[in-house]
Amino acid sequence: MSGSDEDHRPAADSAVRRAPPIALRQFVLKLHSRCDLACDHCYVYTMADQRWRDLPRTMSPRVLEATAGRIGDHARAHRLDRVSVVLHGGEPLLVGPARIEHAVSAIRQAVAPVPVRITVQTNGLQLTEAYLRLLDRLDVRISLSLDGDRDAHDRHRRGPDGRGSHDRVAAAIHRLTTGHPHLFNGLLCTIDLRNDPVDTYRRLLAHRPPAVDFLLPHGTWHTPPPARVPQPGSTPYADWLIAVFAHWYHQPGPPVRIRLFDEIIQVLLGGTSRVAGVGTSAVAVAVVQTDGAIEMDDTLAAAYDGAAHTGLHVLRDPFDTLLDLPAVRQQQAGLAALSATCRACDLGRVCGGGLRTHRWAADTGFDNPSVYCPDLYALINHIGGTVRRDLALLSGAAR
Template sequence: MLANPDFGDAPLQFVMKLASICNLNCSYCYVYNKGDETWKQRPPFMTVDVIEAVIDRILRHVERSGQRKVRIIFHGGEPCLIGADAFDLVCQRLRWALREVGHVHLSLQTNGTTLDDEWAAVLRKHGIYVGLSIDGDKPIHDRHRVTHGGRGSFDRIVRGLECLRRGDVGYDLMTVIPLGEDGARIYHSLAALDPRSINFLLPDYTHDDIAAVRASHGPTPCADFLIPAFDAWWNEGQIDLRVGLFWSIARLVMGAESDVDLLGNQPLRYVFVETDGEIQPLDVLRVCGHGFNATSLNVMHNDFSDLARDGGMAAEAVFRGMPVSGACHGCREQRTCAGGYLPHRFSRERGFDNASVWCADLYALFGHVRHRLGVSEAETRERRMTLAQQAAA
């Protein structure tokens, strides 16, 4: 028995890292280029035994939690390196094992360089939604997202996108903010690729390595990019094109709870499984140091609920949510932003008891969205109370 069953049996999302290797060497990658080298100790691909164990543990957890919706995300490294045939078999096995669950949502996060018509057919067959990483137009993208030989990857990704379109496979675009670039121009270049949504990602830094970024780009480089991007999206009436960060901030300003891990300090509610079966919390925490997010848990021996028993930061982050930093107390956006993305709060000196390294950027962006929506802090509080009362009724 768990010491706290309600704690350990909470509904979860599951991230399967099918590959620990990648065919790109992106300059900012948190897996390979931020100091953590644990990937070198893992098998390049998830073995059949580990895949079967993951599926079994997912089924066990779903039965305990009672959740009728299960989201499984295929990740890496670059998951498409396992090949379309092997991926097809993994999906078939998952669909069969979870056939009694109400709704199973499968998605794939990929760099898109290996996508072809065969891949598109498999993705459509299993109803898989694709998140594709691309950093804007060709010159900017090819500056950061390069092969191990230093060649740009933009043209290969565009060919992959064309295969997804021909195969009628839906896709989002994931873009790490290129600091110092024109946000409106990058937004337009991404929108021209006809995605269902765009997700701008704040670059992954901690308080221990952000100083050089500020020295090069000023105090609010993310806001300097995002505010023009927001205005381009807002002023051109493209609300049907969902821009994840903007939607999430607007949602919070209007009184709702956060639906992303970047904002709101909600429990993460997802777990990662490495190629060797190790169970981990948020993958990006590896930017905090080599082996930072390692655990002693493995799907070959442990259920996902064992994270609750394991205690420590992983259990708190996944199931309960970390305390908001004292630095955020009294801030207008304490309840909405709530300190920002967990890895961005870290310092060796204070752990996670910091506001985000992008605090000033988030504050400026929240203020801009409030201005556009015409919603004050007081109105946000009133809306939140009303929504809570309606939910409780």
């Protein structure tokens, strides 16, 4: 099945075809295709799509400069007020400081006069003081992966030699927060149900992150995530997140931003979401692999081999070409592109069907609710009830 294959539902497909394309605003550059960790829950190396084995280890200067030029052309053609670029991998810092500096300089120069917000997503092992000084000079924000305390983190995030990485990551975060706190973009934590939710949250807070992303482990209907079984009333991931939400929501003082909770509340109150997996806002992200291939969301590697493939390449194709592909139109069509189950759901507009990757099933493609559907419904329903109750109290107090 190719990356552009979709279900054929006449009414929904007609709405998808009519929907005007939305310009890309975020570009994920895979600077290095390998990693210095061997995390057992990584969608790049441990799941359905194993094409990473055939990719060049690093993005060549020619591909990088072509990518920067394509981003600039797209941003100016669509008169964007800003774009976001994420330096990604594998582990992007493995390319070395000189290539990081070249990448940032080439991107900013090619995209000018449009402002560019550049972030590096790293596991932290290469984040030395010298690297931090460079990223500070280049004004590059830093996001790090951390799953909680030593036991929680090292259960999954180990090196090829089996050695845990927690202490080295914690040391990198300490260097960041003590010397360059303004560069700290946030922490990414993959949920493991074996870890106590509130303790995990407190462990992350100890590093003083400006934001935390709690990530559901990648899985599909074909290969379900841990403990996600098709039993009525089973909502283990919602239960875990609701425990965190209760602590976060009722904590005195300004809370750290938890993007999942913030975006759900934003959509419940009538706004739009800025993250994939919540709401029905159009997907506006492109991924460029080390070989220059233009792809869709790379978490689709968890679905099937080649799920993110488009056949496009930065040396040949402008990014506008990506917007013409049926699969991309599908991801930009909002509620009309969701399964019949999601369109009929009272929370479908808020959930948005969940992350596209998590809807995959071998027999029906992406025409399904998320494999996390019961959890998402329970979580959104709980958050909605909490917010509505407090709004009612505030309204009564104001009378």
